[in-house]
Amino acid sequence: MNTSLINYTLHLADTALVMGHRNSEWCGHGPVLEQDIAISNIALDFIGQARNFYQYAASLSGNGATEDTLAYLRDVQDFKNLLITEIPNGDWAQTTLRQFLVSSYQYYLYQQLQYSTDEQLAAIAAKSLKEVTYHVRWSSEWVIRLGDGTEESHQRLLKAVDEIWNFTGEMFVPAAYEQELNTNKTGVDVLAIQPLWLHKVQEVFAEATISIPAKSFIQQGGKTGIHTEYLGYILAEMQFLQRAYPGAEW
């Protein structure tokens, strides 16, 4: 059993699931009906990606694991998602900015991952790339719109950058399992995609008339199970039925 491969696949799955969870919280509460649909659609894409990765992780794990045991029966310390996915949605600026930062990262990540020596990972990445391309476009348009919109929206976007930026560094600090998979070209060298990501962010920020923070600090831990205090609440809510009615089929 390849523990690193399982961990890596779970890391990708958890990141997608928690992101989908947060986005789905907007459903029915968006600022414009068309955008309510858009953000729900993105949530759906993320849940779909999560399912693909979980199914693969389950097949690697054996032991009766399924996509649902992995999503619903692990506690905080076993989740490996990026911290940035679990912070609260905040306002529309914070949500769309996070979407942009995460989707741009995923874009370069999946671009590489589609050439993984692991066929399953490659296939999921290739399949997801079209969705992610749309997510990047949609979210970058919002970042630009809000940054170059009204004074209020500009201020709100700046506040969002202030809230979120420290959580982006974690994307590019490889966990041990990432480093291991890197050597045999199963995973992606996140350090190598950082400049691409940064370039894209700078480009969009420039159009949005905002800057990348001069000083920053890397909030990390998610990849190895050390999370923010928010994740516990997410899981308590998400996992309630599976926990309260063990073994039931739905």
Add this chain to the structure above:
Amino acid sequence: MNTSLINYTLHLADTALVMGHRNSEWCGHGPVLEQDIAISNIALDFIGQARNFYQYAASLSGNGATEDTLAYLRDVQDFKNLLITEIPNGDWAQTTLRQFLVSSYQYYLYQQLQYSTDEQLAAIAAKSLKEVTYHVRWSSEWVIRLGDGTEESHQRLLKAVDEIWNFTGEMFVPAAYEQELNTNKTGVDVLAIQPLWLHKVQEVFAEATISIPAKSFIQQGGKTGIHTEYLGYILAEMQFLQRAYPGAEW
């Protein structure tokens, strides 16, 4: 096994527990340090009352029930708390107003219940009455202070009345189990305490320079397990550990 007595005891326990839960959410976030302590203290009193009632209900139920299986392993449809306890805290006006409305009700309820033919219920009521007397005083002082404070606090109190009032009627609509226990003087005739409660509320509202709403409607269902959408979230959070780690001791 006296089902009505168990249901009634659970109704009293659940009301206390959910109220304690909501109040405990203020801990660390109160508007003044002294008041943070006060509301946490009230939360503690409620959790204490809940434990007494649950322990009694557990002894009546047998079957290995404990205070914790009753609090942590029942789902929404088995909870029998008043709906008013589960609505969100809102601001300090809504929280203190709810406290006043619930505590005044409990005051007259426990006053009667201490003469119950059921010794356990009588003892718990008698023991709780001193706490409740303080809760009534504390919360009525806040209602008066906010009603007769600034224009803003007055408006916020009015808004709180508007949010909460419809949930008070349920206190005085007896459930089947209440009616049954009434006949043998085990329970309390809630219809009989309604005028006392109303008189108290009118008195405090008058000092707070506000009025009881002319029109009102009775939101009910809690006593028989039909709740608001809020309770599911409360239980998902509260019960997480017991559900996630079944059978563990803490």
Add this chain to the structure above:
Amino acid sequence: MEKDMEQMFQERIDKEIRIEPKDWMPEKYRQTLIRQISQHAHSEIIGMLPEGNWITRAPNLRRKAILLAKVQDEAGHGLYLYSAAETLGISRDEMYEQLHSGKAKYSSIFNYPTLSWADMGAIGWLVDGAAIMNQVPLCRTSYGPYARAMVRVCKEESFHQRQGFEILLTLSRGTEAQRRMAQDAINRWWWPSIMMFGPKDDESPNTIQSMKWKIKRFTNDELRQKFVDICAEQIKILNLTIPDPDLKWNETTGHYDFGPINWDEFWQVIAGNGPCNKQRLDARKKAWEDGAWVREAASAHARKRAERLAQKRA
């Protein structure tokens, strides 16, 4: 002249010729349609909330995806319907304004809370089921844009209804707790669903005119009976009970008899005194108000872009 127009209009209706936005129409026809279509649109939007309440708590990933897609579909229905109403000369913002002020109504059913996962099944089976019953005839309604919107809506709704029934079926074949959950949901949703067809025919004053205009094609009671007949059969598959002791097959009428409806509850909920009326409307108003700065920013940005483009061209 106006009289002649009205006569010609009615003749077109009678010949089943669709009325289109640019056609002449009686003011009352227009107003009735605006009221009905916007009410329907609002119902879709408000209807997102009770089901949206379970997206984050869906019991497995497959159900989560299905539910999220379903609620998103409802937003889509709202969109089609608002567009159809706009062809009658009212803006979406005006319609929202009417919703938020309480002037416009929406289906009362959405003022009931969703208290367990089984409610997702009951809403699909009963609420969507009743909605389809009401809506299928509207695919042939006299106003073109409305009829075309309804075709799309109905196609998706019947899909949703099957999904709902399947949720209940799974629960009904599950554990004791799941069966109880399913029965409890049916108990709570049955009567409100029955009320979705509106008041009894003799208390539904607008029905005659609406039927003449072919905005409506069956009476409330006709549709209600049809719905009861279908559900009374389907419940057997679930091996659960419809909470009506008077529900009984009537050989003579060839229909199921059913017990008296609590119309007092119906009118109370319409009047705003349902369990969730305030909560639902507050949620929508909050979404709208919280979104104001976003909409302003989007317009401001669009303006800026247009100006820049104009400057470039100049």
Add this chain to the structure above:
Amino acid sequence: MEKDMEQMFQERIDKEIRIEPKDWMPEKYRQTLIRQISQHAHSEIIGMLPEGNWITRAPNLRRKAILLAKVQDEAGHGLYLYSAAETLGISRDEMYEQLHSGKAKYSSIFNYPTLSWADMGAIGWLVDGAAIMNQVPLCRTSYGPYARAMVRVCKEESFHQRQGFEILLTLSRGTEAQRRMAQDAINRWWWPSIMMFGPKDDESPNTIQSMKWKIKRFTNDELRQKFVDICAEQIKILNLTIPDPDLKWNETTGHYDFGPINWDEFWQVIAGNGPCNKQRLDARKKAWEDGAWVREAASAHARKRAERLAQKRA
């Protein structure tokens, strides 16, 4: 003259005579105490947040009551300490202002997240344990109001510490998942607790003056060593591990040796870059700002009452 006063002041200190609010004291003594006492008070208030995070999720009713009472005790400690600081001529509002603006510090340990129930145990055992180690000597500190506040604080803290240890003990004797939870909590809280004693003596410039004034009675390193020695023994009862491969009994010194401390992390967290610095401060600022109208209303009402009373008397 000033010089004489300072000399007399120091003589009183040396004779272990308590300094009281009305006594003359050097400005720097006053400032040092304000800084230290308010920092301590802020730590109690901020310290409510990480533990408060588990009140609604405590695993049983008994633990819930104990935890809630504990967090409430911390609010009480804050209260005593703010009062003690107020005797030095600073108001509680001024101290809050310093906290919210970032001018005043609080114990860095509270900038770490509480991620499992076991953290309630680890905080009690390690964080309260370290706090007591720091605080017990302060019961004999030279400034009277501070010393008296500390007596009350210490009594409750040692109670909390025992409760925390008992949480870990229960977990350590529980299921595999619980043992893992406990070990994980100790892994995360050990090093931050060790850092609670502050920088090494040779990098702690204020220590000498503070010890001379008997505000401080032991150096950081002395207290840290004492703490490590105790924990290294107690961990055996838990049958768990302290996450320090270098931890080893040293026959020669009669103490436990321990590994190098990551001072970079310490300074980062102090500088605001801990996992929860922003979250903690934001929560406190929000509570304060949201409470503004409440405090105003309370004052307005008090004023009105006073006026009415005055009118009655007139």
